[in-house]
Every structure is written in C-alpha cells, then in structure tokens.
Amino acid sequence: DGGITQSPKYLFRKEGQNVTLSCEQNLNHDAMYWYRQDPGQGLRLIYYSQIVNDFQKGDIAEGYSVSREKKESFPLTVTSAQKNPTAFYLCASSMWGLARKTDTQYFGPGTRLTVL
Amino acid sequence: GQQLNQSPQSMFIQEGEDVSMNCTSSSIFNTWLWYKQDPGEGPVLLIALYKAGELTSNGRLTAQFGITRKDSFLNISASIPSDVGIYFCAGCRVDSNYQLIWGAGTKLIIKP
Numbered sequence: 001d002g003g004i005t006q007s008p009k010y011l012f013r014k015e016g017q018n019v020t021l022s023c024e025q026n027l028n029h030d031a032m033y034w035y036r037q038d039p040g041q042g043l044r045l046i047y048y049s050q051i052v053n054d055f056q057k058g059d060i061a062e063g064y065s066v067s068r069e070k071k072e073s074f075p076l077t078v079t080s081a082q083k084n085p086t087a088f089y090l091c092a093s094s095m096w097g098l099a100r101k102t103d104t105q106y107f108g109p110g111t112r113l114t115v116l
Numbered sequence: 117g118q119q120l121n122q123s124p125q126s127m128f129i130q131e132g133e134d135v136s137m138n139c140t141s142s143s144i145f146n147t148w149l150w151y152k153q154d155p156g157e158g159p160v161l162l163i164a165l166y167k168a169g170e171l172t173s174n175g176r177l178t179a180q181f182g183i184t185r186k187d188s189f190l191n192i193s194a195s196i197p198s199d200v201g202i203y204f205c206a207g208c209r210v211d212s213n214y215q216l217i218w219g220a221g222t223k224l225i226i227k228p
Contacts, residue, residue, distance in 0.1 A: 004158075042120070042204065042218030043159075058215075090158050102147075102166060105216065107158030 003027065004108035006091050011113045013085075021076045021111045023091035031097030032074035033105065036060060037088040046089075049074055050097040078113065086115045122205055122219030128227050135192040137222040139205035147208040148188035149216070150179050154201045162203075163190070185210075192224075200226050 004025045013019045025032065031050050035043040045058030049068040063082025068074050074093075078085045089112075092105040120139045129135055139148070147166055151159035163174050165181035165188060172179055176193045188207070192199055205219040 009156075040125075040220060042122075042220045043206075043216075044218075045215060048215075092158070102164075104149075104161055104164065107160070110156065110158050112156070 004091060004093055004106060006089075006108040006111050008111060009109065011111055013113070013115050015115055016080045018077055018079050019085075019113065021078070021089055021091075021113070023074045023076065023108060024072055025074075025093040025108075026072060027093055027095075027106065028071070029093035029095050029106075030071070031094045031103070032068065033092040033094075034058075034064070034066065034074070034076045035090045035092065037090055037110075043090065046076065048097070085113060088112050120205055120207060120217055120219040122222055124222055125220070126223040126225065128225050129195055130227050131195060131197060133195050135195055135199070135224065136189065137203060138187060138189045139207070139219045140187040141207070141209075141217075142186065144185045144210045145188075145207040146185070146210050148179070148181050149206045150177075150188070150190045151204045151206060152201050153204060153221070159204055195224075195226070197226055200224050 007022045033048040034046040037043050044060050046064050047066045049055040055066050065077045088110050090110045091108040094103045094105045096103045120141050122139045149164050150162045153159040163172050163179040168185045169183050170181040179190045202221040202223050204221045206216045
C-alpha cells in the first residue's frame with residue numbers, strides 16, 4: 001500500500017536528550033513536511049523539504065533539525081535546545097511542494113512525544 | 117504567528133443534525149482546504165477549493181470558498197456518529213509561497 005509511515009507512535013524521553021522521529025513515504029512525492037500540533041491549536045510548520053538535500057525552516061524551527069538524504073525519508077531530530085518538546089508531531093508529503101497552489105499534502109499517523 | 121480564525125471551537129450535536137463551521141481571515145487566500153482528524157491520527161483531506169465562490173461537495177459534506185476570498189464554510193448534513201473528530205481549515209495566502217496556514221480546529225461531538 002502507498003502511504004506515509006511514522007515511527008514510533010509513542011515516544012518517551014528524558015529532558016535534555018535528543019530524539020529522532022522517523023518519516024517514510026512511498027508515494028514518490030518530491031516534497032515533505034514536519035508539523036507540530038499542540039492541543040487547541042492549528043498545525044505549525046517546523047521544516048519542509050522541496051527536494052532531496054534541500055530543506056527550509058518553517059515558523060518554529062528553533063530546537064529542531066532535519067535531513068533529506070533520500071526522497072523517501074525525512075527524519076526530524078528534536079534537540080535538547082527545544083524548550084517545550086512535548087507535542088504531537090505530524091509528517092506530510094506532497095507531489096510538488098510549495099510551488100503549486102493545487103498541491104495536496106497527505107499526512108502520516110503522527111508520533112506523540114512526551115518528555116519526562 | 118499567522119493563523120486563521122476558525123469557529124466554533126467545539127460543537128455538541130445530535131445524530132441527524134446539520135453542522136456548520138467556518139474560517140475567516142483578514143488576508144486574501146487563493147486556496148482553502150478542509151481536513152478531518154480522528155484522535156491519534158493525521159489529518160485527512162476532505163475538500164479543496166481554488167476559486168472564489170466555488171462550492172464543492174463530498175458526500176454529505178459541502179464547502180464554499182467565500183466570495184471575498186477571506187473566508188470559507190464547511191457544512192455537514194445529517195450527521196452520523198463517525199463524523200466526530202476535529203475539523204481543520206487551512207489556506208494559502210495570495211502573498212505567500214503557498215505555505216499552508218491552519219485554523220485551530222472545530223471539535224465535533226455527538227450528544228448521547
């Protein structure tokens with residue numbers, strides 16, 4: 001089946017530790033995105049990548065890092081510099097990215113990160 | 117930061133009732149999207165709108181791109197239990213690089 005997978009579903013980490021969230025897609029999409037979701041708020045863009053080996057900061061990139069070495073994969077690292085990392089993290093992909101207004105973003109099932 | 121004003125924040129409805137929700141902004145948009153999110157899952161696209169005044173249906177769901185290009189509406193007719201969840205609007209501003217701006221969501225709850 002084609003789609004976007006995120007792992008793990010739930011993640012617990014101690015304060016001060018870096019943690020990496022996985023996102024894989026087999027839709028052959030060029031663009032991939034990471035969003036953060038907090039209760040009662042809309043999704044906020046952390047990073048996006050238009051093509052392999054290229055990525056751009058979103059609205060809340062501080063304390064996060066990404067890489068895009070393969071078209072299918074876009075891992076997100078939550079570093080110890082992120083002051084409030086507990087949240088629901090969503091990965092998305094789209095065919096063309098931000099160059100076309102008719103592009104549609106498809107979302108993975110999310111990873112809930114809890115920092116103890 | 118940038119955000120759309122989505123209302124109502126939550127709705128308590130009886131099964132069979134019609135539902136209406138909307139998103140507004142002070143900026144002009146060239147795309148409006150409506151997504152639904154079930155608990156613990158990612159959002160799923162319901163309807164996409166690309167022209168002012170456009171009215172599009174998807175089963176019992178109908179959405180409209182406001183004529184002023186600053187708002188959009190989603191209606192659900194004859195609600196059923198599986199309609200519960202959080203509905204998000206998202207849009208692309210005319211003066212942006214097509215990055216999506218999201219509303220805070222409308223939580224739909226079915227009264228027992």
